[in-house]
Amino acid sequence: MGSRIIYMELIKVFSKPRSYIGFMAITVIVSLIQLAMYMDGLNYFSFITGPLSSSFSLQGNMLSGNMVAFVIIQTLILQIPLLVALVTGDLISGESAAGTIRLLATKPVSRTSILLSKFVAGLIYTLLLLIWLGIMSWGLALFIFGPGDMIVLKSEELIILQHQDTAWRFFTAFAISFVSLSVVATFSLCLSCFADNSIGPIISTMAVIILFTIVGTLEIPLFDVVKPFLFTTHMVVWRNSFDMPVSTSQITQSLVIMIMHIVLFLSVAIYRFNKKDILA
Amino acid sequence: MSAVVEINNLIKDYGNFRAVDGLNLSIGRGEVFGFLGPNGAGKSTTIRMMLTLISPTSGSIKFFGEDLIHHRNKLLAKIGSIVEKPDFYKFLSARKNLELLSAVSGGNITRSKIDEVIELVGLNGREHDKVGAYSFGMKQRLGIAHALMNDPELIILDEPTTGLDPHGIIDIRNLITHLAKDKGITVFLSSHILSEIEMIATSMAIINKGKTVAQGNVKELMDAEKSILRFTTDNTLLCKDIIHTKFKTESVAVSDTILEFSGKSSEIPLLIKSFSEQGINIYEVNKRTKLEDLFLRLTEN
Amino acid sequence: MKAKIFVFIYLFSAGVSYGQTDAVTIINGLIQKFQLVKTYQADAVIKPEISFLKILPQKANIYFRQPDQFRIKSTGISILPKQQFDNVFSLLIKKDSYIPVLTGKETFDNLSLSVVNIIPLGDTSELIMAKLWVDDNKMLIHKAQLTTRANGTIEVNYKHGKYANFGLPDVITFIVDIKKFKVPKAIAADINTTSMSEKESANQPKKGKITVTVSNYIINKSLPDNIFNSK
Numbered sequence: 001m002g003s004r005i006i007y008m009e010l011i012k013v014f015s016k017p018r019s020y021i022g023f024m025a026i027t028v029i030v031s032l033i034q035l036a037m038y039m040d041g042l043n044y045f046s047f048i049t050g051p052l053s054s055s056f057s058l059q060g061n062m063l064s065g066n067m068v069a070f071v072i073i074q075t076l077i078l079q080i081p082l083l084v085a086l087v088t089g090d091l092i093s094g095e096s097a098a099g100t101i102r103l104l105a106t107k108p109v110s111r112t113s114i115l116l117s118k119f120v121a122g123l124i125y126t127l128l129l130l131i132w133l134g135i136m137s138w139g140l141a142l143f144i145f146g147p148g149d150m151i152v153l154k155s156e157e158l159i160i161l162q163h164q165d166t167a168w169r170f171f172t173a174f175a176i177s178f179v180s181l182s183v184v185a186t187f188s189l190c191l192s193c194f195a196d197n198s199i200g201p202i203i204s205t206m207a208v209i210i211l212f213t214i215v216g217t218l219e220i221p222l223f224d225v226v227k228p229f230l231f232t233t234h235m236v237v238w239r240n241s242f243d244m245p246v247s248t249s250q251i252t253q254s255l256v257i258m259i260m261h262i263v264l265f266l267s268v269a270i271y272r273f274n275k276k277d278i279l280a
Numbered sequence: 281m282s283a284v285v286e287i288n289n290l291i292k293d294y295g296n297f298r299a300v301d302g303l304n305l306s307i308g309r310g311e312v313f314g315f316l317g318p319n320g321a322g323k324s325t326t327i328r329m330m331l332t333l334i335s336p337t338s339g340s341i342k343f344f345g346e347d348l349i350h351h352r353n354k355l356l357a358k359i360g361s362i363v364e365k366p367d368f369y370k371f372l373s374a375r376k377n378l379e380l381l382s383a384v385s386g387g388n389i390t391r392s393k394i395d396e397v398i399e400l401v402g403l404n405g406r407e408h409d410k411v412g413a414y415s416f417g418m419k420q421r422l423g424i425a426h427a428l429m430n431d432p433e434l435i436i437l438d439e440p441t442t443g444l445d446p447h448g449i450i451d452i453r454n455l456i457t458h459l460a461k462d463k464g465i466t467v468f469l470s471s472h473i474l475s476e477i478e479m480i481a482t483s484m485a486i487i488n489k490g491k492t493v494a495q496g497n498v499k500e501l502m503d504a505e506k507s508i509l510r511f512t513t514d515n516t517l518l519c520k521d522i523i524h525t526k527f528k529t530e531s532v533a534v535s536d537t538i539l540e541f542s543g544k545s546s547e548i549p550l551l552i553k554s555f556s557e558q559g560i561n562i563y564e565v566n567k568r569t570k571l572e573d574l575f576l577r578l579t580e581n
Numbered sequence: 582m583k584a585k586i587f588v589f590i591y592l593f594s595a596g597v598s599y600g601q602t603d604a605v606t607i608i609n610g611l612i613q614k615f616q617l618v619k620t621y622q623a624d625a626v627i628k629p630e631i632s633f634l635k636i637l638p639q640k641a642n643i644y645f646r647q648p649d650q651f652r653i654k655s656t657g658i659s660i661l662p663k664q665q666f667d668n669v670f671s672l673l674i675k676k677d678s679y680i681p682v683l684t685g686k687e688t689f690d691n692l693s694l695s696v697v698n699i700i701p702l703g704d705t706s707e708l709i710m711a712k713l714w715v716d717d718n719k720m721l722i723h724k725a726q727l728t729t730r731a732n733g734t735i736e737v738n739y740k741h742g743k744y745a746n747f748g749l750p751d752v753i754t755f756i757v758d759i760k761k762f763k764v765p766k767a768i769a770a771d772i773n774t775t776s777m778s779e780k781e782s783a784n785q786p787k788k789g790k791i792t793v794t795v796s797n798y799i800i801n802k803s804l805p806d807n808i809f810n811s812k
Contacts, residue, residue, distance in 0.1 A: 004383040011380060015371045052634075052660075055732060055757050055789070060658035099367030103426075106331040108357035108386040149657035160636040162657050244635040278333040 005113060009121035013087060022083035022129050029079070030072055030136040034144060037068045044071075045151070052158065064148025065141035066166045070242065072137040073173070077236070078213065081184040082206050083129060088122040089188035089201035092273065096196040096280040105278050115193075115273045119266060122185045127178060134174050152242045159244050173241040176251065179258050180235035184209065186262045187231075190269040196280055231261045282345035284309050284434055284466040285330070290339035292325050292490075299325045301490035303339070307468065307483065312460045314481030314498065315470040318579045322490040323470050324364065327438055330468075331361055343434065357386030360432035362440055366423030370412035374403055374422050377411060378429060385430040397425040402451065416443035424452065428459075435459065436468045441476065453480050474571040488579040501574065509543045510534075512564035513555065522554050537563070604681035604697045608673055610720040611713075614748040615670045620646045621749065623798040625653070629660045631759060631789035636660065643795065648674060650809045662755045662791060663732050669725050672711060678702055679711075689714050689724055690738075707731065721745055733758035744798050755791040 013019050037044065045062040052058060092115070095101040104114050150166055152159040161169065184205065191201035212232035215223050227233050234254035240247055285307040292300040300322040307313045317323045328334040330341055332352055341348040343355045368377045375394065382389035398407045401421040411419065420443050427435050437456075441449045457480055459465040471477055477484055478498065485495035494501060513519050516539045523529055523541055532540050543551070545567055555562055622645070628638040641655035649671040653659065672679070682698045699711035707729055714724035725737040735757050742751035 008380045008383045011376075012369060012372075015369070017371075055663065055759055057661045057663050058658060059653055059661060060655055062658065098370070099365065100369055102333060102363050102367065103381060104384065105333050106356065106359075106361055106363065107381070107384040108353040108355075109384045110353065114384075151658065157633040157635060160634070160658050160660070162637055162639070165637070244637075275335070277335065278328070 002113065002117070005109065005117040006120050006124075009091075009117045010124060013091075013121050013125055016087075016090075018090065019087050019125065021086060023132055025079070025083055026076075026129070026133050026136055029076065030133070030140070033072050033075065034068065034140055037063065037071070037141075038144060041068065041145075061146075061148045062151070063145055064150055064163065065138070065143070065145040066148060066150035066161075066163060066170070068141040068145050069138040069170070070150055070152065072141070073133070073177075074239075076133070076137075078209070080129070080133065081181060081209050081235075082202075084126050084181050084184050085188040085202050085205040087125055088185040089192050089205055090198040091118040091122055091189055092192040092269075093195040093201055094192075094198045096278075097198065099280055101278055101280055111274050112270050115189075115270055119186065119189060119269075122189055123182055126181045126185045130174060130178055130181060134170075138170055150242075152239075159242065161242060161244070169241045169246075172246075172251075173238040176238040176241065176255065179255055179262075180238065183231050183235065183258050183261050183265070186265040186269070190265040190272070193269045193272040193276065228257075231258060234258050283307055283342075284311075284344060285313075285468065286340075286342040286345075287326070287330075288340045288342075290326065290329065290341065291337045292322070292329060292334065293337045299490055300329070300336075303487065303490060304492055305485055305495065307466060309466055310460055310464045312456060312467045312469060312480050312482045314477035314484035315468060315487070316472075316474070316477060316484060316575060317487040321487045321579070323487065324438065325490075326487070327361075327363060327436060327468075327470060330436060331359070331363060332356070333363065353386070357430065358433045359436060360427030360430060360434075361436040361438075362420075362423040362427050363436075363438050365416075365442075366419045366426075368411045368419065368422060368426075371410060373408045373410055374398070374414070374425075375407040377422070378426060381426060382429060389429055393429055393431075397429045400428065400455070401425045402448075417445060417448055420444055421448070424455070432465065434466045434468065436470075438470045439472065440469070441471070441473065449476075456480055474575060478571045486575060486578050493578045494574070507543065507545060507567045508540055509548065509551070510538060510540045510564075510566040511551070511555070511562060512538050514561045514563070518558060518560055519555055522558060523551070526554055527551075603695075604683040607683065607695060607697055607715050607717050607720075608676070608681045610717065611670075611715065611722065611748070612673055612676075614720045615673070616647065618645070618647075618747050618749065619801050620644075620804050621747075621798050621800045622802070622804060623749075623795045625796075626794045627655075627659045627661065628792045628794070629789065630792070631660075633759075634660065634789070644804055644808045646804055646809065652809050654808070660791065661793075662735055662757050669711070669713070669722060669727075669737065672699065672708065678706070687714060690740075692716060692723060694723055719745060721748060744800075747798075747800055749795070749798055749800070751795060753793045753795070755793075757789050757791070759787060759789040 041063045045067065046053075092101070095104065105111060107114075147163045147166075149163050150161050152161065187208070188201050188205040191204050192198075195201050209232055212230040216227050216230055216233045234257050237251055237254035240251050240254075283306045285305060287303055287305040290300050290303040291298065303322065303326060315323055315326075325334060329336050330348075332348065344358065346355060348355055368374070369380070372380065375398065378394045378398070379391075382394065395404075398404050401424050403418065403421050403425065406414075406418065411422065414422065420440065424437075424440060427437065440456075441452050444452060453476065456467050456469065460467050460482070469477070469481060481498050483496060484498050484501065486493050511519060514537065516535075516537060519539050523539075527543070527547065529541055529543065534540050548565060548567070552562060552565070621643075623643045625641045625643050626638045627641055629636055636658075639655055639657055639659045641653050641659055644650075644652045644654070651671075653661065679702060680700045682700060684696045684698055686693055687696050688694070694714040695717045697713045697715055699708075699713065701708050701710070709728045709730060711728070712726040713722050715722050721739070721741050723739050723741075725739075727735045727737070729735070735755060738752075738754040738756070739750040740752040740754075741749075744751065
């Protein structure tokens with residue numbers, strides 16, 4: 001029964017036009033950035049490496065597929081969670097608004113099973129969206145610009161990664177990003193259990209992400225206390241895949257914290273959904 | 281034989297407001313049970329508690345002798361329902377809706393069963409259209425098809441004829457009667473159309489302010505209630521006199537030949553005899569049972 | 582008194598002339614050795630050691646053709662100082678653009694080396710001064726210090742091995758001044774970390790090192806033009 005319910009949820013997700021907004025948005029935005037990089041990427045990167053040029057001469061291909069992919073992924077870091085929440089924030093509240101929640105809740109399956117099926121369907125959607133992002137950003141960039149070394153620009157240092165050293169880093173980054181986006185998916189699903197319309201959970205999810213990101217960015221001592229507990233602090237740990245050396249302990253720690261957030265949000269969602277009186 | 285539905289002292293509170301106040305119901309197998317009450321009486325709340333959409337504050341609900349809380353999945357697999365308006369996935373066709381929902385309906389619902397229920401409700405030919413394009417009546421039919429597709433032993437219908445044309449209403453009425461009589465399916469029917477309940481229900485309950493105010497066999501309840509007796513005669517004035525003198529009741533001459541008054545069915549033979557003795561010709565006798573009168577009487581504040 | 586001053590000036594000039602004469606001999610010797618190699622190509626491994634830069638050693642190929650065609654080709658990104666390792670010789674061969682002055686001997690790397698200052702003529706040159714530590718027996722430069730207008734002082738150390746007869750080094754080490762590296766947060770990849778404190782920042786080394794290890798020289802073999810024409 002479990003796989004059948006998940007299949008049912010996936011059919012519902014992919015039958016809705018809104019589920020394709022994310023894929024279309026990624027296609028359009030990433031294509032535009034790729035085009036811009038093709039036209040003017042060298043100027044963009046020469047600006048970035050400007051601080052070095054006073055003492056050093058950088059030789060080699062600055063405009064590799066790996067470089068472009070990294071820039072694209074980093075640029076879209078705030079937008080992708082929104083595209084995920086657009087679908088996962090609708091999983092329960094959308095059915096409440098449409099009245100179809102009554103259909104599900106009167107069936108001989110537990111509400112926990114229904115919620116977990118929606119959770120799994122949400123994760124599958126998130127994974128597919130991320131794969132599409134990977135194809136459009138990394139795959140297409142490699143196709144257009146070719147492989148090559150990449151420069152990772154940090155505020156206090158510069159890392160140059162050789163192209164044979166990048167593939168595993170990208171795969172690691174995408175794997176970590178999947179966990180990060182799963183936190184967003186679970187959070188929005190949890191909010192969805194408290195609402196009877198989709199807009200609330202989607203906007204609330206984005207508001208929380210933006211707020212937490214701002215708190216995480218500001219270098220105020222008071223905020224330093226809460227930063228380790230904000231899931232947005234750990235969501236960006238995918239970038240650590242491009243460090244030299246890669247801090248596996250830091251990545252592991254962040255992954256554990258993110259998984260704990262997923263468990264927490266899912267537990268709250270299950271509790272709420274089971275207790276909720278369905279009046280819609 | 282244990283009741284199919286047994287509700288004992290069911291209570292539902294929303295904060296300080298008590299929506300259902302110690303409701304008791306008992307419904308036997310194969311009955312068509314009419315569930316009546318004014319707006320806000322607690323009908324929808326009761327139905328939602330029966331289908332686990334809402335949790336009771338206290339009390340118990342049993343189906344087929346088993347407690348709903350402890351055997352929820354097993355019991356709901358035997359129940360089909362329509363709760364309020366029929367909402368389906370608008371972006372999917374009717375058939376696709378039923379196929380998807382069969383995945384969570386328990387048991388093995390085959391494609392042929394889906395075909396059968398689609399045909400039963402008269403949606404064949406339109407089953408591949410998206411539900412978003414359906415009229416309200418078509419959605420209602422689809423709702424009934426959905427309620428029947430898992431071969432339920434109990435069907436809970438909340439105003440199933442809403443939005444249907446007269447043909448549709450008759451079809452549904454006949455279907456309900458057929459399900460109960462020929463298939464032994466128990467039907468729990470909530471409706472505002474009293475004539476419908478009167479016509480098809482075998483038992484009923486009237487609730488008001490969350491409490492049962494009347495429950496029992498429809499015929500018995502109607503018989504116990506005074507009916508409007510209508511006589512078509514050739515001398516309404518004399519009839520009026522006889523009724524007033526002998527039965528101490530007032531009557532109303534609707535026309536030169538028709539006389540109406542409130543009386544029991546058991547009084548009809550005596551009335552006919554009395555009129556005949558006075559040489560009055562009686563052309564027609566009608567008993568107009570007004571469930572509406574019963575309903576209004578029991579539910580007035 | 583006047584005679585003493587005259588003798589002093591004469592001896593000083595003679596000394597300067599003698600210093601110049603010896604410096605010219607050394608320079609000519611260096612140029613002669615330099616011109617033994619018409620072309621060369623070699624494998625190189627470039628290893629930067631700069632505080633704000635993390636990069637693994639980069640493999641590259643070096644190509645040179647007389648008098649001043651030089652190209653480094655690598656599959657990836659490589660970092661080199663602005664003054665590349667051919668600059669000393671391309672400076673030396675333009676004999677009429679500078680005055681060489683021998684200033685004495687110094688010990689470097691357990692060797693007694695002649696120190697020659699290269700003073701450019703004219704005010705428009707990018708180079709302010711160059712200083713060379715030369716083994717004048719083998720005509721090998723072991724160390725060079727180039728002071729430039731725009732890029733501060735660059736120190737270049739040479740280690741020679743089996744190609745010493747051709748004046749081609751095995752290891753070249755560049756030591757350059759580095760300015761503090763700072764990039765706007767909007768472009769940086771680490772927006773969620775706290776930045777270095779001022780104290781930590783002040784403790785960052787002010788010099789960076791780039792070591793180029795050269796091997797497998799192929800000397801005086803014809804090289805196609807397209808190597809030097811392509812970017």
